[in-house]
Amino acid sequence: MFFSIPRLLTVALLASVIPAHAIGRTERFRTVVTTDMEQDDLTSLVRYFFYTNELDTEGIIYTSSKYHWAGDGKGTKFFLPNREYNTSQTSWRWTGTRTIEDILLKAYAEIYPNLRVHDSAYPTPKDLLSKVKIGNVVFEGEMDQNTDGSNLIRSLLLDNDRRTLYLQAWGGTNTIARALKSISDQYSHTAQWSHLQASISHKAVILASGFQDETYASYIATNWPDLRVEDFSTAYSTWGFNCNGGQGNVRGLPGQHEFFTGAWIKANIQIGPLGRLYRSWLDGQHTPGDQLDVFGNYTLASAPGTWCKPLGPYDFLSEGDNVAFNPLLTTGLQDPSNPTLGGWGGRSKLNSSKPELWQLVASEKTANGSEVKDWTTNRWVEAASNDFAARMQWGLTERYGEGNHAPEVRIVGGGRKAARAGETVKLAARVSDPDRDAVTVSWWQYPEEGTYPGEIAVTSNKSNGASVKVPADSKSGQTISVILQGTDDGEFPLTRYDRVIITVK
Structure with a gap:
C-alpha cells in the first residue's frame, strides 16, 4: 500500500531527527538483496541464509550485470566494448531465475527446523520464497521497464516503515535504478518532488559489491546525489576470487590462512544440505548456463587463457558479495548508519560528498602498530569464519545444547563517556554466555575510529574491566575508541564486541 506524498514526507522528516542510538539494539536491519547469481553470489547466499535471523529480508531479486544478462528471448543482439565477449551476444553467462527457489531455498527448508531450535527468528522457507522476485535482467544496465523486482523496491521506498532500507547490489545497480526512476517519472513534476526525493535519499542506502554496470554513474549519481552509496569492492582482497598468482594459496597469511584452506572449508563449510552447495576450488560443481x-x-x-588459475582442492574460491551484508550483522560493533566506524564490513571514508559515495579505507594498524593494507576487513576473518562454521552446525543439530552460541558482552554505561586530559577512565564489562562457556575478555584501542592521533594505554584487570589513561597531550573534543571483545571457548570460538567512545573535555 502506498502512502500519499504528504504522509511519506511526515514519516521521513520525523525519522530524520531520531538519533541512531534511539533504535533498540535488537532491531533488525531492513534489507533487499539484488544478485546476478554468479558462482560467488551463490556462495554468498549460502552464508546469507544462515544470518537471516538477524536481518529483515524484504526482497531477494535477480538482476543483471556486465557479467550476466539474460537477453530478451527474441534473438536481439547486444554489445558493449571492453567486456568478456568480443562480438554481439543474445545473452551472456546467464544462469536463469530458478536457482534460489529450486536449489538454495529447498536446501534451506531441509535445515530450517534445526535452525529454529537455535533461534526462532529464522524466517520460514515460505516467507523467504515470497521475497524472491525477477528484476531487470534482459541486458546489462537495462532499466527501461518496470519489473516485479523494481516494483518491490519502489514500494519499499514509498512505504511508511521508518527504518533505513539497505539495498544490496551484488550485481549491477540497474534494478535499483529502475525503482528510483519509476518514482521520479511519477512525481518529479509535482510540487512536493524536492521533499519526496530528499526523504527517499534519506531512507535508502546502497551497499554495492562494486559497480557491475554503468547505472550508478549514468543515473543514480547524477539524479540522486544525496542518496548514500557504499562501495565495498576493495574487500575482494579478503573475500573475492582467490587465484593462484604463482604463489599458491596465500589468502589470510600469516595469521588467518587456515580459514581459506581446503581442509578447513571441506570439513566445516561444505557440509549438510545447504553447505554442500557452497563453492570451493576443484569441488566438481558447475553453475548451469555459465560457460566461464x-x-x-x-x-x-x-x-591456457583462464584468468584465475586453480588452487588446491576445496581451497577458498570466492564469496565476494558477503561484503555487502557484513556491515549489517549483529556483532556488537555494527552501526551501518555510521560508515566511519569499523566492524566485520570494514571501515569506510567519504570519497565524494556530491554524489555521496563511501569507500573502504586502504589500510589500518594492527595490534603491533604496523600499517597493513586491507586490514580493515582482514582483521575480522577468524571471527567471521568461526561464526559461519558454528551456524553451519546449527543446521545439522536438533538440540540447542549441541551447538555453540555467541557470548554477550556489554560495557557498563558504554556508548560515550567524557574525561579530561590526564584522567584515568575505569571501564567495567558484563559478560555472559548462553552455553555457559568460558569467555576470554580483551580490551583494545581502535585508533582509526577516534580522532586522538596517538596510542592509548588500555590496561585490563582480572575482573574483566579495564583502565584507560587519557593522554595528557590530548585536546578538548578529541575522541578515543576502545573496544571490548569477548570470545568463548566453544568448538568454533565465537566473538562479540562492544565499544565506548571517550571524548576529551
Whole structure:
C-alpha cells in the first residue's frame, strides 16, 4: 500500500531527527538483496541464509550485470566494448531465475527446523520464497521497464516503515535504478518532488559489491546525489576470487590462512544440505548456463587463457558479495548508519560528498602498530569464519545444547563517556554466555575510529574491566575508541564486541 506524498514526507522528516542510538539494539536491519547469481553470489547466499535471523529480508531479486544478462528471448543482439565477449551476444553467462527457489531455498527448508531450535527468528522457507522476485535482467544496465523486482523496491521506498532500507547490489545497480526512476517519472513534476526525493535519499542506502554496470554513474549519481552509496569492492582482497598468482594459496597469511584452506572449508563449510552447495576450488560443481564457471574442474580451470588459475582442492574460491551484508550483522560493533566506524564490513571514508559515495579505507594498524593494507576487513576473518562454521552446525543439530552460541558482552554505561586530559577512565564489562562457556575478555584501542592521533594505554584487570589513561597531550573534543571483545571457548570460538567512545573535555 502506498502512502500519499504528504504522509511519506511526515514519516521521513520525523525519522530524520531520531538519533541512531534511539533504535533498540535488537532491531533488525531492513534489507533487499539484488544478485546476478554468479558462482560467488551463490556462495554468498549460502552464508546469507544462515544470518537471516538477524536481518529483515524484504526482497531477494535477480538482476543483471556486465557479467550476466539474460537477453530478451527474441534473438536481439547486444554489445558493449571492453567486456568478456568480443562480438554481439543474445545473452551472456546467464544462469536463469530458478536457482534460489529450486536449489538454495529447498536446501534451506531441509535445515530450517534445526535452525529454529537455535533461534526462532529464522524466517520460514515460505516467507523467504515470497521475497524472491525477477528484476531487470534482459541486458546489462537495462532499466527501461518496470519489473516485479523494481516494483518491490519502489514500494519499499514509498512505504511508511521508518527504518533505513539497505539495498544490496551484488550485481549491477540497474534494478535499483529502475525503482528510483519509476518514482521520479511519477512525481518529479509535482510540487512536493524536492521533499519526496530528499526523504527517499534519506531512507535508502546502497551497499554495492562494486559497480557491475554503468547505472550508478549514468543515473543514480547524477539524479540522486544525496542518496548514500557504499562501495565495498576493495574487500575482494579478503573475500573475492582467490587465484593462484604463482604463489599458491596465500589468502589470510600469516595469521588467518587456515580459514581459506581446503581442509578447513571441506570439513566445516561444505557440509549438510545447504553447505554442500557452497563453492570451493576443484569441488566438481558447475553453475548451469555459465560457460566461464570452470572452477570445479582442474583441466578446464588450468587451461591456457583462464584468468584465475586453480588452487588446491576445496581451497577458498570466492564469496565476494558477503561484503555487502557484513556491515549489517549483529556483532556488537555494527552501526551501518555510521560508515566511519569499523566492524566485520570494514571501515569506510567519504570519497565524494556530491554524489555521496563511501569507500573502504586502504589500510589500518594492527595490534603491533604496523600499517597493513586491507586490514580493515582482514582483521575480522577468524571471527567471521568461526561464526559461519558454528551456524553451519546449527543446521545439522536438533538440540540447542549441541551447538555453540555467541557470548554477550556489554560495557557498563558504554556508548560515550567524557574525561579530561590526564584522567584515568575505569571501564567495567558484563559478560555472559548462553552455553555457559568460558569467555576470554580483551580490551583494545581502535585508533582509526577516534580522532586522538596517538596510542592509548588500555590496561585490563582480572575482573574483566579495564583502565584507560587519557593522554595528557590530548585536546578538548578529541575522541578515543576502545573496544571490548569477548570470545568463548566453544568448538568454533565465537566473538562479540562492544565499544565506548571517550571524548576529551
